[in-house]
Amino acid sequence: MSAPSPESAGLTDTHRAFAETCRRFARERIAPHVVEWEEAGSFPRSLYTEAAEAGILGVSFPEAYGGGGGDLLHSMLSVETLLEGGSSGLVASLGSLGIALPPIMALGTEEQKQRFVPKVLSGEHIAALAITEPGAGSDVAGVKTRAVRDGDHYRLSGAKLFITSGVRADLVTVLARTGEDAHGGLTFFVVERGTPGFSASRALNKTGWWASDTAELSFDDVKVPLDQRLGEEGSGFLAIMQSFQAERLSLAFYGHATAEIVLADAIAYAKERQAFGRPLTGFQVTRHKLAEMATKTRVAKAFNWELARRVAAGEYLVTEVSMAKNFAAQVAQEVCYEAVQIFGGMGYMRETRVERFARDARLLPIGGGTTEIMNEIIAKQLGL
Helix, strand or coil: CCCCCHHHHCCCHHHHHHHHHHHHHHHHHHHHHHHHHHHHCCCCCHHHHHHHHCCCCCCCCCHHHCCCCCCHHHHHHHHHHHHHHCCHHHHHHHCCHHHHCHHHHHHCCHHHHHHHHHHHHCCCCCEEEECCECCECCCHHHCCCEEEEECCEEEEEEEEEEEECCCCCCEEEEEEECCCCCCCCEEEEEEECCCCCEEEEEECCCCCCCCCCEEEEEEEEEEEEHHHEECCCCCHHHHHHHHHHHHHHHHHHHHHHHHHHHHHHHHHHHHHCEECCEEHHHCHHHHHHHHHHHHHHHHHHHHHHHHHHHHHCCCCCHHHHHHHHHHHHHHHHHHHHHHHHHHHHHHHCCCCHHHHHHHHHCCCCCCCCCHHHHHHHHHHHCCC
16 A cells, blocks of 8 residues: 655655554564454453554654654554455554543643553554443433542443543543533543453443444543543543544545455456456446545545645644545445445355455444534534
8 A cells, every 4th residue: 555645745754664564563563463363352461562663553652651653654554454364353452542542632731641551562562542422422421321539539320432542441530520511521531450340241242443442431430530530520522522533534544444444355356357258347346346445435535635734733633633534434335335346255154354354344433422423513613
């Protein structure tokens, strides 16, 4: 998969070298085992430390905490290239720190950052973000998990659902309600594995993203020390709105990268597969189908990289990022559908990459804010 041009994406030699590191990691450490790990529904915990040692895991976090000191473009490159290993779920779980640590970095004290962040960036600990609940997903104002102040600690009660890396997380960044105001009453806490009353009550079986550890979490009167509250009470909503932008842009990258991978597979297969004495590419209907798939993929990729460059430069692009997530998710699904069709019966076999990505792509219009929520955000920004 070719990298975007430096002119359009603002890439430096350092960015390109990092992309090659990720590509090599995907080729050597993920791809050879991906079918086994997908079928097992998990991958070795040691992959976190391997990714850290390769300079991948914490590339966009400050060097002071063990990160690589990179920028947003490094994060987007890791998504785009690691997906070449063949598993969206693995990349999501490996990268769960990318959504779990930002609230700590934004709201935490220096002591909290030094306490929680370095061990995650080294791969020693796994971090998860817990926001979604059985009755609250894209609308975080509906969060009901509650934290009540009790002297020098809080008592946390509630449940979280669809939590990436939730089963084996060593620490979870939890959004809880500390006040009655829909948005102003939300606060972040860090809850550590082994805390009495906290448990990953069950692992969840999913349509796609099989290798991703996804859990339901339970908090039964969990005693959380005051020094594990992030920021002041009521500071959680603004922090999560800022984090959502990076997460949604990342999911847009999942979209165009998925489409690009399956498009390449479909082209290669169409050139080799014979039907009625000629390759599939000998039929105009196949050539035109591939041309349309390539066009949509190229447009999604160009838009995503343009936004990544602008966000990395400090722009806050709520409307455009929401558009990018929706468009790339749609493109991924359409391209995956057509790729499976080109593969025919083989496209329905679990041994093929297009089958796996076709399942994985269905999550993209749901995760990180549904298509419908994104459209509401876009409409609001348009003054509708």
